[in-house]
Amino acid sequence: MSESETMGGRMRGxxxxxxVEFEVDVPERxxxxxxxxxCRRWSGGPLMSVHCPEPRTxxxxxxxxxxxxxxxxxQRGFCSRCGSSLFWRMAQEPEGMLIVSVDALEDGGEFTLDRHIYSDARPDxxxxxxDCPRVTEAELMKELGLG
Ligand SMILES: [Zn+2]
Ligand SMILES: [Zn+2]
Structure with a gap:
């Protein structure tokens, strides 16, 4: 996968x-x-989302x-009118990183799967x-410095 294929930018969703309409900085697609x-209870299935470390929302x-x-x-952000599951963010730092549901973005279809997280919580x-990496809850917590 070349760099240009996954390069992000300012995107609308x-x-x-x-x-709810917004614009965010997406580092890569x-x-x-x-x-x-x-996530599954909230969105009705596994949550497919994009990590925006500095979204400037x-x-x-x-x-x-x-x-x-x-x-x-x-905190999880949703539309109280239509019910769309849209965002996830840290409560302590709401203007910081933002996780955005991939299909809320205008060109969500052009994104490439990177990895699975909480893979050990997946029901059978x-x-x-x-063939993307499967990261368990314990591995993720370790990666985030919380484990
Ligand atoms: Zn989750
Ligand atoms: Zn809505």
Missing amino acids: QCLCSA TYSICHCGL EWLNDEGLTWYQGTPWA RYDFAD
Whole structure:
């Protein structure tokens, strides 16, 4: 995969009904799939999302934007009008990194799968056929300096 194929940039996104519209800085066009129970319950399946370390988020419309704090450390952003699952961010640093649902982005289809996280939380009823790395919860916590 060449660098130009995965290069990101300023991207636009929105929810299903357009009551949430935004622009973010996406460093590269790759996404990960989270299999944790919280993501699956929240979004109705494994969560496919893009990591934006310095998003410089601009809200073009935040009429429907609602943040749900499910754990002391994280908040999940969704549209209260149409129900789209859109964002994940750190509660302590809400203007910092932003994780964005890949299909909320305008050209979500052009992203390449990078890796699976919480792979050990995946239920047996589904799997993916790719060869990307499978990162367990313990491995991820270690990587984030929390384990
Ligand atoms: Zn909406
Ligand atoms: Zn998750």
